[in-house]
Amino acid sequence: MTTEATLPSTSASPTARQVWTRARGIALALVLLLVGAIAIAVLRSDARHGELDPRSADPNGSRAVAELLADRGVDTRVVTTLDEAAAAAGPDTTLLVAVPDLLSRSQQSRLHNVFADSGGRTVLVASGSASVERLAPGVTADPATSLGSTLSPNCDLPAARRAGTADTGGVRYTTTHLDADKCYPSERLATLLRLPAPTGDGDTVVLGAPDILLNDRLDKQGNASLALQLLGSRPHLVWYLPSLSDTSATGTEDERSFFDLLPSGWLWGTLQLFIAAALAALWRARRLGPLVPEKLPVAIRASETAEGRARLYRKADARDRAANAFRFTTRTRLAPLTGVPVTQAHTPEVLLPALSAHLHGDRQDLHALLFGPPPSDDAALITLADQLDALEREVRRP
Numbered sequence: 593m594t595t596e597a598t599l600p601s602t603s604a605s606p607t608a609r610q611v612w613t614r615a616r617g618i619a620l621a622l623v624l625l626l627v628g629a630i631a632i633a634v635l636r637s638d639a640r641h642g643e644l645d646p647r648s649a650d651p652n653g654s655r656a657v658a659e660l661l662a663d664r665g666v667d668t669r670v671v672t673t674l675d676e677a678a679a680a681a682g683p684d685t686t687l688l689v690a691v692p693d694l695l696s697r698s699q700q701s702r703l704h705n706v707f708a709d710s711g712g713r714t715v716l717v718a719s720g721s722a723s724v725e726r727l728a729p730g731v732t733a734d735p736a737t738s739l740g741s742t743l744s745p746n747c748d749l750p751a752a753r754r755a756g757t758a759d760t761g762g763v764r765y766t767t768t769h770l771d772a773d774k775c776y777p778s779e780r781l782a783t784l785l786r787l788p789a790p791t792g793d794g795d796t797v798v799l800g801a802p803d804i805l806l807n808d809r810l811d812k813q814g815n816a817s818l819a820l821q822l823l824g825s826r827p828h829l830v831w832y833l834p835s836l837s838d839t840s841a842t843g844t845e846d847e848r849s850f851f852d853l854l855p856s857g858w859l860w861g862t863l864q865l866f867i868a869a870a871l872a873a874l875w876r877a878r879r880l881g882p883l884v885p886e887k888l889p890v891a892i893r894a895s896e897t898a899e900g901r902a903r904l905y906r907k908a909d910a911r912d913r914a915a916n917a918f919r920f921t922t923r924t925r926l927a928p929l930t931g932v933p934v935t936q937a938h939t940p941e942v943l944l945p946a947l948s949a950h951l952h953g954d955r956q957d958l959h960a961l962l963f964g965p966p967p968s969d970d971a972a973l974i975t976l977a978d979q980l981d982a983l984e985r986e987v988r989r990p
Contacts, residue, residue, distance in 0.1 A: 644690040644717065644802055646670060646831050651808035654831075657819050661829060664820065668829045673838045674699050680830040683711030683794070686823055687830045690802075692716050692723035694834040700726040711792040713825055717802045718763055728787060728796050734764040738778030741803060742813055747775035749786055751821035755814035760784050762801025776800075797822055911973050912966035919962055922980045929987050950987060958983075 642648025646658035646668050658668045671677050674695075681687055687707055689695075695703065704727050707714045716724065721733040741761035745752035752758075752775040764781035767774070774782035783800035799822070804815035823829055905914045920938070927937030930946040937943055940963050947958060961983065967973040 644805060645833060649807065651806065653807050654805045656807045656810045657805055657816070657823065658829075658831075660816065660820055661824050664824055666824045666827060666829050668831055670831045670833060672833050672835050674703060674834075677703065677830060677832040678706040680828075681707045681710040681712060682828075683792070684826050685710070685712045685828040685830055686715060686826045687712060687832060688715045688717065688823065689719075689727070689832050689834065690717055691834050692719040692727055694836060695723060697726065699834075699838075703727065704729075707794070707796075708789070709792075709794075711789070711794040713795055713797065713822075715797045715799060715822060717799050717805070719798055720763060724765070724798060728767075728785075728798055730768045731785060731787070731798060732766050734766065734781055736764070737762055738764055738781075738783055738800065740778065741801065743776040743778055743783060745775050746777055747773050747782075749773040749775050749784075751818060752776065752784065755818035755821065758814045758818045759803035759809055759812060760800055760818075762803070764800060765798055906970075911968075911970070914973060915966045915976055918977055918980055922984055923962055925984060926987055947987070 642650045643652040644654050646654045647670060649655045661668060669680065671680060677687060677689075687710075689703070692700070700723050714727075716727055719727060719733065721735070724731050724733050738761035741759045742757055743759075743761050744757050745755070747753075752773075758776065760776040760783040761778055762783060764778055764783055765785050766781060767785055767787070769787050771788055773784075773786040775784040775786070776782065785796075785798040787796045787798070789795055803809045804819045810816050810819065902914070905911070923937045923943060924934060926932075926947060927934050927943060930943070930950045932943050932946045940959060943962070944958050961976075961979055967976050
């Protein structure tokens, strides 16, 4: 009985311990990044809880101004749908829209049609370019925000003159209405506008920032006075908190893509990251000059070099490169043995006839062996190496 010997492998796959040693730094960084993201999300969600909600006592809530209005006989009603806000509009009602930019286009158009002829007051808080042109036609939001938050009235609006300086700095507005009150300017653009209705006693107030309504800012400057005068001119106050879950006034115009729901800051941030990544890639890819050969500080055994290169080929699954290296080296060594110049060792028309004559026979497999396609698997690569080695021994045999 014959026993076939198994040759030891010169290339071993990395063990689980080696994989963990290499990847633990990246894994630790990912874990820290995930923990940091969760912590930031929790902190930010807690800080923004109940923002501009008249029922919330949080720093960003508005319960304090609602309590002060109640002491003056103004009742506050919170609504979260467009249908409720539309039904509540009237000449004795002030409608406050907390986040107008959350409304879709059709919702903005419908809301404007409701309060335009209601005879009441409408207050738009920090309305941006996505909403102010529909809710207050003739008004345009400037893309740049004001430099400071505390501003002086500099207008003839009685409520603003009595309140004095206030924290209205935020979105800045321009308008084509000649009879509009332009108050609290920042670089000649108003942060508070009052637009009287074409007919009746109604009006629309566009406020550039929500600071005068927040609990932690109400006692600063003239914020309380300005807020009470703007919201307390009618006996009823409807506080509209728009929500993305409101399905009222849906239509074909309400279909919004994922990118429409992203704030503009995320898009600018993504663009900046892309530019930074491109610059980093160019920096890393720049050429440092030609390669300079130098002697190694220590002697390395040829077997170690061959094994290291084999590991790299196996890791990259580069059987074609390994096969080309085998064939190239074999052809280079065979050419002088058959009388072929080394410069023509890789030309089949020159090397193969000389090699066949040296072997005293027509070998049909020489072309496939020395110039054939790359092997399909590792077993075929090993077979190719054995056949090339056998061919070289046969040529060298006396």
